[in-house]
Amino acid sequence: MAPAATLPQDHRPVVISGPSGVGKGTLFKRLFDSHPECFALSVSHTTRSPRAGEAHGVDYYYVSMDEFEALVKADGFVEHAQFGSNRYGTSKQTIADQTAKGRVVVLDIEMEGVKQIKKSGIEARFAFIKPPSFEELEKRLRGRGTESEASIQTRLDRAKEELEYADTPGVHDIIIVNDNLDKAYKELEDFVYKPLA
Ligand code: ADP
Ligand code: 5GP
16 A cells, blocks of 8 residues: 555546546545545536535536636637536646646546547546446446436436447556445555556
8 A cells, every 4th residue: 555645656647537426536535535635636617516515616616608618718628528418627727726736636537538638648647447337337326316317317328438438448547447445446546656667
């Protein structure tokens, strides 16, 4: 196990993707809690409403569709995508602010964003979190209790595309099956803390 307050040797941003409900947030929050002051979340902009317990500037910057579009026009995003009826994006300012903290930046983004980051030439590491089964994914998504039935269906449809894309060889540096949480966490931590060759 990597010592708590040690920065990873590899300072490149870590891009975490995977179907909604697979446990991405659970895993990266544990990474942040286990290693205080080593990581900084790339806080995205979104047009969706906050869930109970989420806070502006911590989980997301919650903006209107007009505000989001104005930022797109101003070329303010590194990448952005539509997910269901909402839009999500990583702002250039956020990346700059978080990088300036001298921590390793972690992005939690969906597939179209991953493709754009890859095209952008930004040096990053890519981790995909996979569910043990589609049934288990649905169970987690429902069990979280945050989504309407329509949102669950949209997320499950999208999950199929995410899983297909992740099968493309070479897209991700690591694929972690989040079956047992402790095991999956250890794999993520080992990946993030892998010493530079
Ligand atoms: P995501 O950020 O990928 O949408 P979350 O981190 O919100 O997913 O996790 C979705 C739900 O699944 C949460 O209720 C979480 O507690 C639960 N969960 C996460 N990992 C596991 C696991 N390994 N086993 C069982 N439940 C899990
Ligand atoms: P949620 O509504 O569950 O927070 O997020 C829905 C999906 O949007 C998740 O797959 C999450 O990874 C993705 N997402 C969150 N922020 C961004 C972002 O800035 N860009 C992109 N492309 N996807 C994002």
